[in-house]
Amino acid sequence: MATREATVPEDHRTVYTPRPNWGYARSKWDWSHGKLGYSHPNVLWTSLHEEFNCMPVAIQDHIGWHSDVSQLSQISDTKAEFEAALRKRRDERFNEIQAHWEEAREQLTIYPHIWNAPPAGRDLAWATFCRIARAFSFDTITGHFANYLVDDPEAALLKKHEALKDQLAPAASAVTAAPASSSASGANALPAAPSTPPEQAVPVPQPAQEISPPQCPHCTHCHPPTPVPATKTRQTKTARVTKGPARPSRVEKPPPKQRTSKTKPREGVRRSARLQERVGRGSG
Numbered sequence: 001m002a003t004r005e006a007t008v009p010e011d012h013r014t015v016y017t018p019r020p021n022w023g024y025a026r027s028k029w030d031w032s033h034g035k036l037g038y039s040h041p042n043v044l045w046t047s048l049h050e051e052f053n054c055m056p057v058a059i060q061d062h063i064g065w066h067s068d069v070s071q072l073s074q075i076s077d078t079k080a081e082f083e084a085a086l087r088k089r090r091d092e093r094f095n096e097i098q099a100h101w102e103e104a105r106e107q108l109t110i111y112p113h114i115w116n117a118p119p120a121g122r123d124l125a126w127a128t129f130c131r132i133a134r135a136f137s138f139d140t141i142t143g144h145f146a147n148y149l150v151d152d153p154e155a156a157l158l159k160k161h162e163a164l165k166d167q168l169a170p171a172a173s174a175v176t177a178a179p180a181s182s183s184a185s186g187a188n189a190l191p192a193a194p195s196t197p198p199e200q201a202v203p204v205p206q207p208a209q210e211i212s213p214p215q216c217p218h219c220t221h222c223h224p225p226t227p228v229p230a231t232k233t234r235q236t237k238t239a240r241v242t243k244g245p246a247r248p249s250r251v252e253k254p255p256p257k258q259r260t261s262k263t264k265p266r267e268g269v270r271r272s273a274r275l276q277e278r279v280g281r282g283s284g
Contacts, residue, residue, distance in 0.1 A: 009094050013054050017045050059094055061135035068093070097139045104145040111153040121147035 020029045022041060033041045058065070068089050076082035108114060119125050128144035 007095065007098075008091060009059060012094075012098075013050075017049060019045070058135065058137035059090060059097065060139050061131060061137045064093070064139060093139070097142050100146050101138075101142040104142065104149055107149055107153050108145060111157060113157055114148055114150060114153065119147040120150050123147050 018029065020026075020042070022029075026041070029041065029044065031041060031044060033039075033043065060068070069086070072082060072085040072089060076085055119128075121128075123143075125144070125147065128140070128147050131140040132144055134140075
């Protein structure tokens with residue numbers, strides 16, 4: 001922010017006076033100057049402003065003013081020399097205060113975070129305000145706001161950001177951990193999903209084997225027995241559906257009084273002889 005143009009007390013009020021471009025800003029600052037005999041509306045910020053809207057304001061407070069007068073009166077020999085010394089001291093004091101005011105105005109406008117901290121100066125804000133209330137001078141007003149200035153506003157801003165980050169870190173971590181904790185609690189409340197059982201060894205199906213049909217234990221005529229070679233006893237396996245691995249079934253013994261294929265022709269001969277005998281009896 002650039003320094004104001006004022007360098008002497010007489011021009012100080014004009015620095016803070018609007019300078020409108022009446023060709024473009026007429027709608028904002030326009031007023032009924034024509035009917036009152038004023039040739040230009042800018043008289044609003046010149047003679048009218050100086051006569052009816054300005055007042056003298058002291059440059060220094062009571063103590064500072066008295067100190068300068070006492071010092072210069074002692075080193076001056078004549079009244080003209082004394083007044084010349086006062087005029088020079090006035091400009092020096094004004095330039096000093098003006099420089100502090102520009103610094104305070106720049107920092108407190110660009111870096112608003114400075115307002116959040118207590119005044120960095122040696123005086124309390126209450127004490128500096130009491131000086132304004134007592135003297136209402138340019139130096140007391142500037143001293144009140146300059147008491148907030150810091151040596152390095154950029155470093156102060158970075159420090160504030162770091163402090164803010166440290167304050168928000170626990171809240172951010174809590175928000176991040178909340179979904180994980182809720183999911184964990186939900187996992188404890190709900191029954192655990194059954195885990196996929198490991199792959200079990202599936203028994204390889206055996207090739208199809210001949211299985212004897214079920215037979216009646218007391219009658220051999222319901223289901224004729226399957227002829228089996230006399231020299232070899234055939235064993236069969238009964239398949240069972242179990243959850244565990246397949247086990248060989250017990251060996252079933254052939255039904256009692258099982259006849260071999262050699263006895264069948266003899267049985268047929270006996271039946272033929274009986275039929276012939278019955279036929280002979282009938283004819284006789």
